Amino acid sequence: MPVTDEAIGKIKAMIVSGELQPGARLPKEADLAERLGLSRNSLREAVKALSLIRVLDVRQGDGTYVTSLSPEVxxxxxxxxxxxxxxxxxxxxxxxxxxxxxxxxxxxxxxxxxxxxxxxxxxxxxxxxxxxxxxxxxxxxxxxxxxxxxxxxxxxxxxxxxxxxxxxxxxxxxxxxxxxxxxxxxxxxxxxxxxxxxxxxxxxxxxxxxxxxxxxxxxxxxxxxxxxxxx
CATH class of the missing domain: 1.20.120.530 (GntR ligand-binding domain-like)
Structure with missing residues (x-):
């Protein structure tokens, strides 16, 4: 499995399990990468992909958040x-x-x-x-x-x-x-x-x-x- 797909899967698992709720802020990049056993580069690519499909919302200078996950979004x-x-x-x-x-x-x-x-x-x-x-x-x-x-x-x-x-x-x-x-x-x-x-x-x-x-x-x-x- 490509490392980006693996990273996406791990973030998805955190959301599905309820560990990351709608509107929740993701941990800092370095902390999350270490916790998931991922490189920071593969984590960035996963975040970028999930933001494109409106699962994550990257706010410059603030952090990355899970969206509302509502159907319309x-x-x-x-x-x-x-x-x-x-x-x-x-x-x-x-x-x-x-x-x-x-x-x-x-x-x-x-x-x-x-x-x-x-x-x-x-x-x-x-x-x-x-x-x-x-x-x-x-x-x-x-x-x-x-x-x-x-x-x-x-x-x-x-x-x-x-x-x-x-x-x-x-x-x-x-x-x-x-x-x-x-x-x-x-x-x-x-x-x-x-x-x-x-x-x-x-x-x-x-x-x-x-x-x-x-x-x-x-x-x-x-x-x-x-x-x-x-x-």
Whole structure:
């Protein structure tokens, strides 16, 4: 095993065991390296790697701390990874979103607090008929963010946020090139909202599936994939 991987594993073990709690400060570099039987160089490399994935937070002049380890922090890099991929690879992320988002929507229909359901409806009502494409995209993102949060599952919510945000480019592209795309999106949002507000999880799941599949199907056609509709 490479020494850096060994160092990462030992720090991870300290966190998993509870020896290092979220928000805790790591011991001084020399002390920690000696304690773990590592060279200071391999310890530095491990700290650097763990800081990149938001497990550790290196504060210049202060020290190195364990982050909150909350899902939204640890999964923040997911959106960055999606952004690095080409549209053809983004399809795989859309496939994952098609699996997860309907589940989250059904959960929201069961457990989303009434006041949050009302606020979700206000998101739709606040969208002006002559809204710009930027406003439409912002409204779309906010609608889906609230649905995910309404599931009550913070890990699922963070995963969906990472998958949803980086697909903005495809949403803009579709809005600019497909006739009626904006109207269809708003109609489907309304249908999803009504199913959630009516506490009908199976219907909410079905509408969310239709909604996310529409973007995936369109992108496949735009990329000219075999068997997909033409762009």
């Amino acid at each position: 640890l999964l923040e890099t997911l959106g960055f990874l999606v952004d690095l991929h080409r549209d053809s690879t983004v399809l795989e992320f859309l496939e994952l979103r098609r699996i997860l988002e309907p589940a989250a929507t059904a959960m929201a229909a069961r457990v989303m607090p009434d006041e949050d359901v009302a606020a979700l409806g206000e998101v739709l009502d606040d969208l002006a008929e002559d809204a710009s494409l930027d406003d439409l995209i912002a409204n779309d993102l906010e609608f889906h963010r609230r649905i995910a949060a309404g599931s009550g599952n913070t890990v699922l919510c963070s995963l969906l946020e990472g998958l949803s945000g980086p697909t903005v480019r495809a949403r803009i592209w579709r809005g600019l090139t497909e006739e009626g795309a904006v109207a269809h999106t708003h109609q489907q949002h309304r249908a999803i909202f009504e199913a959630v507000a009516g506490r009908r999880p199976e219907e909410a799941h079905a509408w969310a599936t239709v909604h996310v599949s529409g973007l995936e199907r369109w992108l496949r056609g735009a990329l000219g994939e075999p068997g997909s509709a033409p762009a």
